[in-house]
Amino acid sequence: MKLVGIVGTNSDRSTNRQLLQFIQSHFSQQAEIEICEIKDLPAFNEPEDKTAPAGIQALSDKITQADGVIISTPEYDHAIPAALKSVIEWLSYTTRPLIDKPVMIVGASHGSLGSSRAQAHLRQILDAPELKARIMPSAEFLLGRSLQAFDEEGQLAYPDKVKELEECFDEFLLFVEITNQLVKDHRFKTEQNRQFSWETANGGNHE
């Protein structure tokens, strides 16, 4: 199982990065997880030729080649950070690698709610037809008080949270398997969604 883990922030000091690093090492026997950074990617600006910048293309290729994606999002003003939204806009406007891709959303926040509002926001965004990610339903992993959550070796210090994460990850592995089988057999409007353009749009399910 090959997964991509996207650090949903451009901050150098991020507990969401620590969370993904913990996931990468804790589940190394079950999946190979490549952690991808967004901090050097340019802000989205609607390019005339619809070409993705090199960094976006590289991220997009990794997503395409992966069996699934984990996104770890901080919460800024009850939503996802602008840097993460910008990357998603690039992917939506150019290469669309998230169409039919199994995605697990996780997140960490300094306060007690563990990025719950940002996660709900991200779920709504990824559900847009141009993105059409297959987001694992009825599951969320919220890590509150994240500044105190990791020890010096990067281990998650809350045993109940480790157990919860293990259950969530097991469920995700099954979800990836089932979803990839389902979309391989059916390809629900995949090409139509990939070819869609806002410039020539006339309704459909893209409004």
Ligand SMILES: Cc1cc2nc3c(=O)[nH]c(=O)nc-3n(C[C@H](O)[C@H](O)[C@H](O)COP(=O)(O)O)c2cc1C
């Ligand atoms: C501009 C800004 C807005 C923030 N808004 C929230 C918020 O709405 N809710 C929250 O729990 N933490 C908020 N925070 C605090 C933390 O940055 C946030 O908990 C974040 O999820 C921590 O993730 P990180 O350690 O990966 O940077 C905010 C921080 C900044 C800089």
